[in-house]
Amino acid sequence: MRNFLRKFLIGTVLASILLSVPGTPVLAYARIKDIAKVQGVRSNQLVGYGLIVGLAGTGDSNKSDFTLQSIANVLKSFGVMIDSSQFQTKNAAAVMVTAQLPAFAKPGDTIDITVSSMGDAKSLQGGTLLQTPLRAANGAVYAVGQGSLATGGYVAGSNGSSQQKNFTTAGNIPNGAIVEKDVPTQFGSRDRITLSLSQPDFTTASRISEAIDSRFGQITEAKDPGTVIVNVPYNYSADMVGFIAAVEELPVTPDNSAKVVINEKTGTVVIGNNVTIDEVAVAQGGLTVRISRQTDVSQPPPFSNGNTVVTTQTNVNVQEQPAGLIVLPAASSVSSVVRALNAVGATPRDVIAILQAIKAAGALHADLQIM
Structure with a gap:
């Protein structure tokens, strides 16, 4: 019963991660x-440097000299002269603002912008971006951004304990920039x-x-x-x-070269429709070594004037599962490959090693790409 459930689960997992096409492949249009x-017809990247204000004490510290200088420059533009060493920056943060200017965007259109912290701010939650010019690679200003930031997360805590959801040092402002200049297309x-x-x-x-x-x-x-x-x-x-x-x-009907994509970090395998294999024999098994320690207490007989002794016993148990040897026939479709690997009883992790070995043997006719 356990073997049946194991094979059933393996088949379910492989069916969800492998593209299986029974019979004649169906061409997708x-x-x-x-x-x-x-x-x-293409978009253009925009970037700008700005300030976020209105933070609840989670902004840049005084160690961020560029934040101090930026605040002083903003105040100076409004006629307020102040020494940057005389104020705190915990309610403000220096940020980089990025955006994509779509093709055919006209002056007056609005676009989304992304705001990312540059200094040591803990959170940008609840902040407001001050007016920030957004420039292209040629240095020209094509949009101006401003507005309230949405981080999509939070940081909360007290007395040394905290809880965080998502990243609060970056966020978006939907329709936060107004296009000031169009790009001739x-x-x-x-x-x-x-x-x-x-x-x-x-x-x-x-x-x-x-x-x-x-x-x-x-x-x-x-x-x-x-x-x-x-x-x-x-x-x-x-x-x-x-x-x-x-x-x-x-x-x-687009055409693609045969390719097998493997993500070893997640154990995901994706096989393209044009993948074929030659006849090859595959053995799949495993060796398990278990080492356990057991502590025993040895008590002396009564009135023997002996001492209690603590001893440790080490047990080594080696188990080797019988390897399943199967001949994978020459296959001309993905479904045949999937059925053959299911017959081996391979898990997704085993499939990765098997495909790499088949490729090394020259029997896999596809480009093996490891992510």
């Missing part, structure tokens, strides 16, 4: 917009556009080209595994948005 993007001309594949592949690029040609005629050129050039038909020259929308909705 994807829209072109999900596997490729129009070249030139050139995603093509009236004559052609360029599609960039998210994962370059010769087969996928060829299928994208064929899908577009079958819909609009011979208008594409697969330049390389990651680029497909599309010539805009004459009747769409005045409607580029409509043409790109029609192209992006076309279904394509």
Whole structure:
């Protein structure tokens, strides 16, 4: 009964972490917009340095000189002159503010921002970000952020004991920045556009080209595994948005190389659909060594004038489970691989070692990637 439950649990775990496709593999379709993007349509990273105020004594200490200087500079801009050595900073904290400026964002639009502590602040909970310019890599200001911070956690405690949920030294301000300047975006001309594949592949690029040609005629050129050039038909020259929308909705079957991904930290194994193995023999077993100590007390006979002696006995027990030797037949689908590994009675941890050994033996025809 115990062996049955063990095999049942092993099968359940493997079924949840391995992609199993019985019989003929079912090809998954994807829209072109999900596997490729129009070249030139991209977001831009923004960054800024600012101050969080209104903290309940959880801000930077006086050891953070840059926080003291920043507060003095802010007060100076409002006409308040003060020596930075004369005040405490526990209610304020220096932070870095980051954001993603989406493509086609216009002045007046709002974007989310992320705030992260720079100094030794204990928590940013309940703080308010002062007006912070957000710059791009060229140094130009494209947005300005300000608002109340949401950390999504808390820190509470007293008398030396505390409890914390999530990280309170970083948080978000939804719609916390206003776009002040747009980024000119050139995603093509009236004559052609360029599609960039998210994962370059010769087969996928060829299928994208064929899908577009079958819909609009011979208008594409697969330049390389990651680029497909599309010539805009004459009747769409005045409607580029409509043409790109029609192209992006076309279904394509993406192709990927055979790959096995292993995460040894979590014991997770993911096998791609195109993975195959040659015939190979696998032995799976385990050796268990247990060492235990037992303390005995030796009492002398009555009236013998002897002494009580404490002795320690060490017991060594070695158990070796019988190894299960099985021949994995040549398999042409993931389901066959899964069934064969289940027959060995392998746990997810054992599967990792077995796959590595099969790859070393040259019987696994896939790229073995260890995270």
